[in-house]
Amino acid sequence: MRSVFIYLILFSVLGIVEVNGQDMHHQHDHKQEALKAGEVQSGHSLYHLDNEFITHRNEKVKLSDFADEPVIVVMFYGNCTQVCPILIQDSWRLYSSLSESTKKTVNVLAVSFDTENDSPEVLAEYAKDEQLDISGWHFVTGKDTDIRMLAMMLGVKYQKDSNGDFAHSNLITVLDAEGNVAKRVEGLNQPMDEAAWLIESVSKNSDETK
């Protein structure tokens, strides 16, 4: 009796969500097409997120400050000593595989979701330790709400456990010049050639339009 009941409940609830799910597929397809054609899908740009973040150099930044050039985004946290260094290293591997001219224009955002511990000062220390306190690299934190919104837009999941550690997705995202998601590399130690190729082509595109 109870199991029939719960099926009824779940179906009635999911029915509502399902309608929206169709929209999602529609929009997803649309986006894929747009990427192939190299068109601007400004409605799907992450640069619509107008909130302010703060870097390890204590600079206030908005995502849209990085527009016009490709951006590599990775989410991590400072106290993560096993997985996150690999994730940061992966981002470095992608960055360092780029041509010298592209390296000068591309930005890397390493965004911490540990808003409690990773102050700009802590992140500055982290950047120094990783030898990544270099131009174009920004270790970023912000208000919890804003970080969570960014994570949701990227599809990065994270959750704090009772020890203060985070369970989290391992994801490196490449944004094109308009702030659309152009490439997602999920997992650790993944090949980066495709992402690198994409950054080079986007970077060239923006050179041409200048």
Added chain:
Amino acid sequence: MRSQTNIFAFTIITFVMMMLFTPEKASSQSVRVLVPAGSFHSVLPEVEGEPIQVDSFFMDETAITNEQYAEFLRENPEWRRSNIPPIFTYDGYLKTWKSDLEPDYEEVGENRPVTRVSWYAANAYCSEQGGRLPTLNEWEYSAQLLGIEDEAEMNRFSSKLISWYSGIDANNLPEVGSTGIETTTGVKDQFGLVMEWVADFKPIIADEISLDCGTVGRMQTLNSVYSYAASIRYITRMSFNPKITTGMVGFRCAYDESDRSDQTKHEVTL
């Protein structure tokens, strides 16, 4: 001459006072209720047996109304129906409104909770009020502060809850504050009105949970009717994605205690 200056000064002061205080009255700002620190048992399997600690925080007494949301849109044009970028919502955003700034009050009612708002929009609203969405644990902790001691009564309440979850009538929502369900700290309608967005509505465990009976069975770690109702709520919420706009999901905001003390200081200096 002097009295003229006095009158002039008085007029200025009155005007300034009006400037300072009128917007607050007009803003129909919601009442914020202090939810003191405490702990509760979650139905999520991963935390079986271990109570979850929650720090004290403030939360809106009621869900955000259509009127309050319309006011937010007047100040924040980028979140209006015709402007909101598709990365933040599906097409159904505020679908039942007459226009960008006009809720169809005949249909949705002035003091009914705003629904058909995506998680992103709810976040933007709360940020604008100097708050945020409550976390899942904050919301759940507050919700179970019902002060129902009697087990039979709790079972009756939970059974009502289950039937409510099975049939939320999105087209006939009651007004906020009208359900008569209130926590011991004075938070109203966490049940009986709409489902509500929380900051982390999709905990990582959501990936491993499929929406089937076996899962619900496993989630009922507390072995009570209430935990059965809660399991339905958790699972429903986990099935959302941040762009959905359904008629049965609204929200209210939470505020850190430190923010509140800043505000109090501000008021004192006035």
